[in-house]
Amino acid sequence: xKRILVTGGAGYIGSVLSKKLVEAGYDIVVLxxxxxxxxxxxxxxNHPRFRLIxxxxxxxxxxxxxxxxxxxxxxxxxxxxxxxxxxxxxxxRQVNLEIYPALLNAAAATGVKRFLNMSSISVYGVSHNENxxxxxxxxxxxxxxxxxxxSEAIVRASNRDDFTTVSLRCGTVCGWSxxxxxxxxxNTLTAYAIVNRKxxxxxxxxxxxxxxxxxxxxxLLALIEIDKEVGGKIFNAAGxxxxxxxxxxxIRAVMKGAVELEDGPAREDERSYTxxxxxxxxxxxxxxxxxxxxxxxxxxxxxxxxxWCNPDDVLYHNVKRMAAMEKAAAC
Numbered sequence: 001x002k003r004i005l006v007t008g009g010a011g012y013i014g015s016v017l018s019k020k021l022v023e024a025g026y027d028i029v030v031l032x033x034x035x036x037x038x039x040x041x042x043x044x045x046n047h048p049r050f051r052l053i054x055x056x057x058x059x060x061x062x063x064x065x066x067x068x069x070x071x072x073x074x075x076x077x078x079x080x081x082x083x084x085x086x087x088x089x090x091x092x093r094q095v096n097l098e099i100y101p102a103l104l105n106a107a108a109a110t111g112v113k114r115f116l117n118m119s120s121i122s123v124y125g126v127s128h129n130e131n132x133x134x135x136x137x138x139x140x141x142x143x144x145x146x147x148x149x150x151s152e153a154i155v156r157a158s159n160r161d162d163f164t165t166v167s168l169r170c171g172t173v174c175g176w177s178x179x180x181x182x183x184x185x186x187n188t189l190t191a192y193a194i195v196n197r198k199x200x201x202x203x204x205x206x207x208x209x210x211x212x213x214x215x216x217x218x219x220l221l222a223l224i225e226i227d228k229e230v231g232g233k234i235f236n237a238a239g240x241x242x243x244x245x246x247x248x249x250x251i252r253a254v255m256k257g258a259v260e261l262e263d264g265p266a267r268e269d270e271r272s273y274t275x276x277x278x279x280x281x282x283x284x285x286x287x288x289x290x291x292x293x294x295x296x297x298x299x300x301x302x303x304x305x306x307x308w309c310n311p312d313d314v315l316y317h318n319v320k321r322m323a324a325m326e327k328a329a330a331c
Contacts, residue, residue: 013217029070168234183319185247
């Protein structure tokens with residue numbers, strides 16, 4: 001496959017993936033609404049194999065233009081995370097769910113051979129099970145998770161012999177990106193530790209799946225070309241089942257003890273769940289190459305190089321940016 005369309009390709013995951021795809025020799029088309037600016041792909045703008053199409057995924061004419069000559073679609077465009085989704089549920093449903101039939105039909109009609117869909121382990125909702133697998137029932141509890149679960153079903157139903165569809169359920173992503181987010185667990189804690197030299201750990205024994213952005217993008221890169229039978233399948237990409245306290249201890253270790261950990265009583269929400277990535281390892285041979293420590297070290301290094309300063313800037317927080325844009329539009 002030679003030409004790849006990455007929807008949301010200027011975003012947190014997309015900007016890292018776009019760079020890797022260009023470096024791997026692909027022709028890349030990015031369709032992105034640029035809600036968080038195009039800073040994530042600024043370094044690619046003059047590359048002969050990179051094209052940025054600013055625009056809304058719901059613009060079907062623009063979508064068809066972006067699909068011209070494309071062999072594979074990596075669909076990342078979404079209103080990402082629960083707070084952003086709850087801010088405007090109607091818009092969330094349009095972008096995160098209702099666009100899917102038109103997007104899939106347009107892709108298949110223009111000759112796209114493979115469609116990779118970004119999903120989330122949030123589809124499992126609250127669970128007391130250990131090592132949840134793809135065979136466990138989904139129980140989405142938020143607007144964001146409901147859209148992800150329903151979109152998986154649409155993607156799976158669209159699979160056929162000449163149109164391969166796959167969904168990747170990711171854990172919470174962490175690590176440095178040129179379109180950085182500081183509203184994700186490890187990223188938030190690392191930034192707070194750098195700025196304040198202390199971290200409050202309220203209990204912190206609950207575990208959540210977290211995956212390095214390098215592994216997410218490597219998995220997507222592999223799924224573009226992998227010739228094993230993947231059509232209609234869903235794969236967990238949970239990364240590491242890590243507690244908040246373990247993340248905090250990792251941050252302190254990376255910063256060579258220059259962070260004070262403040263203990264406090266456990267919060268009421270100490271839900272803990274783990275997710276298994278055994279299927280993607282067994283069937284496709286894909287396993288994490290990067291650790292939580294690597295994610296922390298990358299963020300620390302970016303700060304030392306002057307790539308970020310104020311982690312509270314609205315551009316680093318999806319819901320803050322969305323709220324600011326809605327407020328501006330209402331004026």
